[in-house]
Amino acid sequence: MYHNNTYKNKKSTMQLLLKNGTYIHPETLEFIYGNILVEAGVDGQFQFIKDIPSDNNFQILDCTGKFITQSFVCGHHHIYSALARGMGAPKKNPDNFNEILEYVWWTLDKCLDAEMIEASALYTAMASLKNGVTFVIDHHASPNAIVGSLEIIAKAFEKVGASHLLCYEISDRDGMDKAEEGLNETAEYLKNHQGLVGLHASFTISDETLIKAVELANQTGSGIHIHVAEAQSDQLHCQENYRMSAVERLKKFGAMESGKTILGHCLHLSENEKKIISNSPVWVVQNTESNLNNRVGYFNADGFGENIMMGTDGMHSDMLRSAKAAFFVGQNFDTIGYDSVYQRFRNADKYLHNNNFKGHGPNNLVVLDYDTPTPFNTENFYGHFVFGLESRHVQHVISRGKLVVENRKVVTVDEEEILANAKVQAARLWAKMRG
Numbered sequence: 001m002y003h004n005n006t007y008k009n010k011k012s013t014m015q016l017l018l019k020n021g022t023y024i025h026p027e028t029l030e031f032i033y034g035n036i037l038v039e040a041g042v043d044g045q046f047q048f049i050k051d052i053p054s055d056n057n058f059q060i061l062d063c064t065g066k067f068i069t070q071s072f073v074c075g076h077h078h079i080y081s082a083l084a085r086g087m088g089a090p091k092k093n094p095d096n097f098n099e100i101l102e103y104v105w106w107t108l109d110k111c112l113d114a115e116m117i118e119a120s121a122l123y124t125a126m127a128s129l130k131n132g133v134t135f136v137i138d139h140h141a142s143p144n145a146i147v148g149s150l151e152i153i154a155k156a157f158e159k160v161g162a163s164h165l166l167c168y169e170i171s172d173r174d175g176m177d178k179a180e181e182g183l184n185e186t187a188e189y190l191k192n193h194q195g196l197v198g199l200h201a202s203f204t205i206s207d208e209t210l211i212k213a214v215e216l217a218n219q220t221g222s223g224i225h226i227h228v229a230e231a232q233s234d235q236l237h238c239q240e241n242y243r244m245s246a247v248e249r250l251k252k253f254g255a256m257e258s259g260k261t262i263l264g265h266c267l268h269l270s271e272n273e274k275k276i277i278s279n280s281p282v283w284v285v286q287n288t289e290s291n292l293n294n295r296v297g298y299f300n301a302d303g304f305g306e307n308i309m310m311g312t313d314g315m316h317s318d319m320l321r322s323a324k325a326a327f328f329v330g331q332n333f334d335t336i337g338y339d340s341v342y343q344r345f346r347n348a349d350k351y352l353h354n355n356n357f358k359g360h361g362p363n364n365l366v367v368l369d370y371d372t373p374t375p376f377n378t379e380n381f382y383g384h385f386v387f388g389l390e391s392r393h394v395q396h397v398i399s400r401g402k403l404v405v406e407n408r409k410v411v412t413v414d415e416e417e418i419l420a421n422a423k424v425q426a427a428r429l430w431a432k433m434r435g
């Protein structure tokens with residue numbers, strides 16, 4: 001054991017060298033062959049080196065025949081859904097989106113405790129990294145375990161080696177005390193971490209809570225992360241109660257002024273709302289598979305402007321899969337094309353960079369073992385992105401300059417141990433949900 005530990009410590013301080021790979025520039029799509037020396041750390045860079053010094057102290061990864069590019073970002077995730085896979089049917093079969101929330105997600109999130117949250121975050125970080133996703137923007141809810149929940153998630157992500165931008169889903173759905181607790185949890189967390197001010201959706205937020213959330217975002221220099229018009233019911237509620245649409249309401253309370261703000265889904269918007277969005281610095285995140293699953297409608301970017309990125313909405317942690325779903329569904333319902341699907345997939349890079357969020361610099365990389373039967377180059381990259389590249393091609397992953405996935409295995413933590421504990425926590429959660 002002693003020798004093993006010494007080896008590991010030595011390894012983690014060594015510089016990583018990706019030898020003989022082909023780097024694909026994430027923006028220009030230029031293919032560059034060479035040796036890449038990766039610098040560790042949150043602001044680390046990388047450089048091409050021609051000759052490898054013989055007296056080097058590098059951790060060398062042979063990338064002959066492999067493609068290397070910037071790792072991926074999930075623009076909207078819910079770690080809280082990680083233990084839902086395979087659970088029993090809800091007490092009532094949901095007839096619409098609001099019932100899906102009530103009988104599935106709000107039943108589940110009320111049962112979450114600290115141990116379940118930690119297991120969910122550890123698994124999500126692991127699954128993300130294995131899919132080449134080194135940065136996750138998460139939206140968390142656990143109404144009966146609010147205090148300290150964001151810190152638990154942050155610690156779990158850091159343990160596994162994934163970067164994050166977290167928020168707590170503030171809502172009045174369980175009473176004003178819970179809304180207050182959510183605001184306090186957010187304020188506490190933002191003292192020491194980068195993050196956002198999370199809100200559930202217009203239909204579960206009073207004016208009072210919305211005002212406080214925007215105030216908190218302004219005070220901390222952060223943005224809002226909220227679901228908008230995921231189902232038509234969000235708009236109906238807004239019209240009935242406030243005589244305006246959901247985006248008009250956000251604008252009225254000053255929630256549309258930050259380039260850090262993220263609006264999730266945006267499926268049922270008027271022309272005026274699209275105009276408000278395209279004239280504002282906020283970002284929209286689409287989540288195609290979740291929308292299909294909930295039967296709530298189809299995303300259409302027409303009229304939104306440029307600030308569109310992609311998420312998974314807690315369905316899974318595979319952004320290459322999300323991009324493909326957006327492309328194929330979009331052939332029928334969206335303006336999406338070969339260049340724009342890649343652009344939206346990569347836009348989260350721009351969102352993080354422009355807002356100066358840390359953890360997604362140039363030293364976050366994936367090494368792809370891509371067994372293509374056809375030529376692959378700058379000119380036909382988009383065709384390969386849509387029809388070829390899948391997460392099964394992700395062989396190694398580098399997060400903040402550190403090798404976190406080697407040969408498809410997470411090397412920072414014990415995968416089997418985390419999966420085994422997640423199963424224990426899932427069983428506890430399901431039992432609690434059955435009451």
Ligand SMILES: [Zn+2]
Nearest residue numbers: 139227264313
């Ligand atoms: Zn969501």
